[in-house]
Amino acid sequence: MMDLDDLRSELSDFAKSEKKQSLSVKEQRIVAGFEDIQRFYKEHKKRPQHGEDRDIFERLYATRLERLRSLTEYHELLSSLDHQGLLTAVYTASSGVSEDSSSYSVDNASDDELLSELEGITGGALSELKHVRSTAQKREAEEIAKRDICDDFEQYQSIFERIERELKDGIRETRRFKQDASIEQSNLFILGGQLAYVAEVGETIKAPNGENDARLRVVYSNGTESNLLLRSLQRALYKDDTGRRVTETDAGPLFSDQWEEDDIESGTIYVLRSYSDHPTVAQHRELIHKIGVTGGKVKTRIANAAHDATYLLAEVEVVAEYKIAGINRTKLENLLHKIFAPAQLELVINDRFGKPVRPREWFLLPIQMIDEAVGLIRSGKIEGLRYDPETASLIYD
Numbered sequence: 001m002m003d004l005d006d007l008r009s010e011l012s013d014f015a016k017s018e019k020k021q022s023l024s025v026k027e028q029r030i031v032a033g034f035e036d037i038q039r040f041y042k043e044h045k046k047r048p049q050h051g052e053d054r055d056i057f058e059r060l061y062a063t064r065l066e067r068l069r070s071l072t073e074y075h076e077l078l079s080s081l082d083h084q085g086l087l088t089a090v091y092t093a094s095s096g097v098s099e100d101s102s103s104y105s106v107d108n109a110s111d112d113e114l115l116s117e118l119e120g121i122t123g124g125a126l127s128e129l130k131h132v133r134s135t136a137q138k139r140e141a142e143e144i145a146k147r148d149i150c151d152d153f154e155q156y157q158s159i160f161e162r163i164e165r166e167l168k169d170g171i172r173e174t175r176r177f178k179q180d181a182s183i184e185q186s187n188l189f190i191l192g193g194q195l196a197y198v199a200e201v202g203e204t205i206k207a208p209n210g211e212n213d214a215r216l217r218v219v220y221s222n223g224t225e226s227n228l229l230l231r232s233l234q235r236a237l238y239k240d241d242t243g244r245r246v247t248e249t250d251a252g253p254l255f256s257d258q259w260e261e262d263d264i265e266s267g268t269i270y271v272l273r274s275y276s277d278h279p280t281v282a283q284h285r286e287l288i289h290k291i292g293v294t295g296g297k298v299k300t301r302i303a304n305a306a307h308d309a310t311y312l313l314a315e316v317e318v319v320a321e322y323k324i325a326g327i328n329r330t331k332l333e334n335l336l337h338k339i340f341a342p343a344q345l346e347l348v349i350n351d352r353f354g355k356p357v358r359p360r361e362w363f364l365l366p367i368q369m370i371d372e373a374v375g376l377i378r379s380g381k382i383e384g385l386r387y388d389p390e391t392a393s394l395i396y397d
Contacts, residue, residue: 037065040057044058047062147225153225168331172248173246173247173327175247177234177240181234181245184198187245191236191240192240194222197218198217199225200216207229214230216228216230267323269292270291270298270321271319271320273288274288274312274314276312276313289363292333293329293332293336294329302316309349309357309359335377336370337360340363341386341387342386342387343364343387346358347359369394
């Protein structure tokens with residue numbers, strides 16, 4: 001037979017609940033922050049953890065949970081909600097990857113700092129979620145961050161190696177990604193410090209807002225890949241301060257004999273012949289050429305040639321000039337010197353102070369080879385290009 005205490009206990013379950021105590025704005029914010037953690041737990045079946053490989057939202061929730069566990073004065077407020085035991089379980093949010101401990105200092109955190117971390121609300125009514133992302137925004141951020149191992153990365157590795165060389169040599173450039181700029185198959189970008197190659201573009205679909213969209217396969221230079229929406233990649237590139245588009249090799253003429261009004265002249269490639277009386281120079285004068293690039297006037301550049309060891313301490317003759325537009329002068333000069341490196345002149349002269357100098361910009365080759373190389377650079381056909389002294393011709397590796 002049930003005693004009175006047992007009966008009273010069972011009946012209390014059916015008793016009308018007491019009127020809930022109204023919560024202050026501070027308490028409401030804390031509850032809202034804790035409910036975010038609970039939703040994460042329900043969706044992912046785990047407590048949030050720290051770690052560089054974790055999603056940004058998971059790391060934020062891990063921070064919130066650590067702070068709430070340390071601030072025991074709020075446990076009474078949250079205990080009735082904590083049916084998962086998030087506050088009381090023996091648990092650490094660390095996943096073996098340490099984060100900046102100063103970011104999670106509870107003892108030094110003010111109430112306002114805590115509330116900011118817990119909810120991202122800077123003031124006003126709870127409906128004013130000034131820094132809280134929508135579900136769609138969170139999904140998009142997770143989509144950008146989620147990457148898998150690219151099983152056929154060997155098919156793309158040579159592409160990344162070539163692009164890196166061409167960027168280094170100034171053949172390609174990077175440009176700031178403009179909002180809603182086009183994205184097409186084989187386009188290259190820089191996102192989060194990684195080269196990103198658009199390997200595939202799926203069929204066009206309609207987004208909820210009516211815009212056209214498409215599912216992409218994007219391969220990254222670190223051997224990973226992701227399947228994300230075109231619009232998501234657009235927004236990620238635009239928001240990333242370091243997000244860039246990598247230009248095509250045929251993004252426009254680099255050299256021209258005829259100039260349009262809106263052309264931007266970056267400088268001039270110049271080819272010189274020396275009047276030095278050095279025996280080697282005198283013997284091969286018609287074949288020894290200096291190749292350089294300047295942003296100013298060539299005439300000004302060579303005005304002091306007779307007193308400059310760079311110019312072999314002698315007067316020089318300008319053999320050829322090629323004006324250039326929209327290209328990095330230093331990288332272009334390095335590229336030309338790299339192509340003709342096998343023909344670099346090994347010559348040591350004493351400067352006007354008697355100090356031995358080895359000029360590096362002089363080459364033993366016909367002027368026609370320089371002219372041909374400039375033409376190939378203009379057309380973008382320079383991958384693997386080099387000069388072969390044995391055949392006195394330009395070849396491809």
